[in-house]
Amino acid sequence: MLTANQTVEDILKESEAWLTGHFLLTGGKHSDQYLQCQKVLRYPRKGAILANMLADQLMEQSIIPEVVAGPAMGAIHWELLVAQAFDNRSNEPVIGVFAERPAGSDEFEIRRGIELKPNQKVLVVEDVTTTGGSARKVCELVRKLGANPIAVAAIVDRSGSAVQFDVPFYSLLKLNLSVYEPDQCPMCKEGKPVVKPGSSKKN
Numbered sequence: 001m002l003t004a005n006q007t008v009e010d011i012l013k014e015s016e017a018w019l020t021g022h023f024l025l026t027g028g029k030h031s032d033q034y035l036q037c038q039k040v041l042r043y044p045r046k047g048a049i050l051a052n053m054l055a056d057q058l059m060e061q062s063i064i065p066e067v068v069a070g071p072a073m074g075a076i077h078w079e080l081l082v083a084q085a086f087d088n089r090s091n092e093p094v095i096g097v098f099a100e101r102p103a104g105s106d107e108f109e110i111r112r113g114i115e116l117k118p119n120q121k122v123l124v125v126e127d128v129t130t131t132g133g134s135a136r137k138v139c140e141l142v143r144k145l146g147a148n149p150i151a152v153a154a155i156v157d158r159s160g161s162a163v164q165f166d167v168p169f170y171s172l173l174k175l176n177l178s179v180y181e182p183d184q185c186p187m188c189k190e191g192k193p194v195v196k197p198g199s200s201k202k203n
């Protein structure tokens with residue numbers, strides 16, 4: 001059950017999108033925390049609560065998009081949930097679209113017959129911002145297509161507020177997560193078993 005005064009932290013933790021423990025991350029480093037926002041976005045009701053929080057936060061800043069675009073795969077579901085939240089607050093339909101990289105390409109495209117209109121106001125969203133590289137590329141794509149990126153927004157900014165864009169950046173939660181090389185990991189020194197997220201195996 002969801003209660004009216006749940007925080008972003010509560011919603012991420014109860015859906016296991018935010019785990020604490022001792023984790024082996026992709027790339028080989030260790031961390032005491034792990035984020036996987038698809039775990040919360042699989043629950044449309046919880047995803048909608050987060051999207052409504054974000055829409056409220058952005059509307060207070062007069063950021064009102066006509067299109068919500070996000071990079072696949074991380075932003076899939078999130079872009080449509082955020083578009084829905086703005087659509088509920090608008091007289092005009094708000095569109096959700098994902099940008100994808102065709103196999104073998106490093107460049108994002110908006111495909112499947114969907115086109116942006118000139119000067120359309122586009123909010124770029126992602127689930128977790130680490131370096132912001134994908135969101136930045138989607139902003140560039142939006143400009144190339146003649147539309148206008150007006151802001152970037154994420155569920156979690158895990159950059160420790162270090163990331164910058166050339167449009168305003170908003171997030172529901174800011175985290176500065178510690179990651180360690182295995183030979184410097186304090187949990188390893190304590191002898192805690194390390195877990196690879198998404199698998200039941202322990203290393």
Ligand SMILES: [Zn+2]
Nearest residue numbers: 030185187188
């Ligand atoms: Zn470790």
